[in-house]
Amino acid sequence: MFGVQERIDVPTRPVVVIRDAPGNRRDQSSLAVQKICTSGGYDTAAMTELLVAVAEQKDKAAFSQLFAHYAPRIKSYLMRQGANQALAEELSQEAMLTVWRKADRFDRSKAAAGTWIFAVARNLRIDALRKENRPNFDPNDPAFVPEPETAPDAAVSIGETQSRIRNVIATLPIEQVEVVRLFFYEDKPHGEAAQELGLPLGTVKS
Amino acid sequence: MTAHHHPSDDILLSYAAGSLDEPTSILIATHLALCPACREQVSKAESVGGELLNDVKPVAIQDGALDVVLARLDEGERGQINVPAPAAVPHDNDLNLPRPLTDYIDGSTKSLPWRWLGPSVHYAPIASHTKGPKVGLLRIAPGTRVPMHGHSGNELTMVLAGGYTDGTGNYTRGDVEAADDGLVHQPIADAGEECVCLVVTEGVLQPTGLIARLVQPFLRI
Numbered sequence: 001m002f003g004v005q006e007r008i009d010v011p012t013r014p015v016v017v018i019r020d021a022p023g024n025r026r027d028q029s030s031l032a033v034q035k036i037c038t039s040g041g042y043d044t045a046a047m048t049e050l051l052v053a054v055a056e057q058k059d060k061a062a063f064s065q066l067f068a069h070y071a072p073r074i075k076s077y078l079m080r081q082g083a084n085q086a087l088a089e090e091l092s093q094e095a096m097l098t099v100w101r102k103a104d105r106f107d108r109s110k111a112a113a114g115t116w117i118f119a120v121a122r123n124l125r126i127d128a129l130r131k132e133n134r135p136n137f138d139p140n141d142p143a144f145v146p147e148p149e150t151a152p153d154a155a156v157s158i159g160e161t162q163s164r165i166r167n168v169i170a171t172l173p174i175e176q177v178e179v180v181r182l183f184f185y186e187d188k189p190h191g192e193a194a195q196e197l198g199l200p201l202g203t204v205k206s
Numbered sequence: 207m208t209a210h211h212h213p214s215d216d217i218l219l220s221y222a223a224g225s226l227d228e229p230t231s232i233l234i235a236t237h238l239a240l241c242p243a244c245r246e247q248v249s250k251a252e253s254v255g256g257e258l259l260n261d262v263k264p265v266a267i268q269d270g271a272l273d274v275v276l277a278r279l280d281e282g283e284r285g286q287i288n289v290p291a292p293a294a295v296p297h298d299n300d301l302n303l304p305r306p307l308t309d310y311i312d313g314s315t316k317s318l319p320w321r322w323l324g325p326s327v328h329y330a331p332i333a334s335h336t337k338g339p340k341v342g343l344l345r346i347a348p349g350t351r352v353p354m355h356g357h358s359g360n361e362l363t364m365v366l367a368g369g370y371t372d373g374t375g376n377y378t379r380g381d382v383e384a385a386d387d388g389l390v391h392q393p394i395a396d397a398g399e400e401c402v403c404l405v406v407t408e409g410v411l412q413p414t415g416l417i418a419r420l421v422q423p424f425l426r427i
């Protein structure tokens with residue numbers, strides 16, 4: 001359904017543009033990733049449609065597509081966080097079951113599907129690998145301070161946010177993106193990842 | 207009313223990435239309950255995490271795993287009892303403390319094991335089962351001048367009720383102050399109301415600002 005070529009253009013949806021120059025190492029690795037991944041590209045809007053179909057219609061075909069894309073990545077994430085192959089396999093299946101069961105809590109106006117699924121996997125890892133709780137705020141708590149009203153034209157849509165993030169990823173130096181990736185996916189505390197890669201601070205684009 | 211003094215981006219980012227220890231996360235999540243601006247930062251950071259998940263090199267899932275999971279979907283539905291999310295433990299919540307902090311306090315703050323720390327200053331540990339830094343509540347009587355003191359390590363303080371003023375500013379509900387070895391201060395509790403703070407001490411992570419600097423282009427979007 002999502003061919004490699006189709007990831008770019010979805011009419012009426014924010015266009016996800018990957019602006020890597022040819023020959024860029026990151027571009028090559030994305031291509032490799034796409035060859036492995038049976039569901040092809042990673043169209044943010046399409047993934048969100050799939051998750052909404054799971055939430056609203058209990059759509060198993062949509063779930064299967066989310067599984068094909070996210071389960072191998074969640075497994076990879078958990079292995080990078082110290083889980084062995086068997087545990088990572090078990091927990092990535094568990095994470096996808098959680099996606100199915102809690103899909104009704106997904107709010108497309110607040111997050112993209114990938115963001116929400118990342119949060120599910122992250123919380124599962126804290127629970128299962130670190131044996132800790134993850135304290136979180138509760139929007140229904142009487143003490144909770146809600147967002148101030150934003151003018152409708154000032155609000156940035158989730159699709160727009162994700163496409164801006166893609167653009168930042170595409171324009172930053174590859175080493176800098178790599179450090180950010182390590183920070184999220186390999187639990188490297190501050191600076192360690194940068195030191196590991198020998199990233200001189202002067203090259204950091206901010 | 208929202209907070210004016212916020213935790214560093216480094217700490218917010220670590221919370222978003224899931225690498226922050228539980229005690230510090232209690233303080234951060236409690237601040238987030240009171241601070242829409244920091245929730246926005248965390249939400250952006252999570253969006254970066256979600257986007258980068260697409261670029262994580264996949265590891266093949268076992269053959270047949272999808273079928274196993276698909277079979278369990280129905281199982282789950284049949285076997286699942288619809289349990290509502292647990293409500294907050296009933297509290298004598300006279301301080302209007304937000305969750306998740308209340309989840310770590312059994313009953314009222316009045317029933318905590320308060321210890322005398324000095325004239326008009328009391329401290330009670332909470333969440334003592336957690337690994338990592340120590341976390342507790344500090345009560346300072348209105349108008350109290352806390353003796354001038356330095357810090358032997360990093361410390362995070364967040365005001366829950368009342369307020370205090372030191373050389374760096376005035377702190378009221380929701381405000382967070384980070385102290386390190388270099389900070390020597392003399393907080394003075396604001397007049398009127400007792401000042402109650404959540405404090406995280408010993409082993410608090412030292413924000414280097416590096417990761418925040420690296421992630422800054424994403425936070426500006």
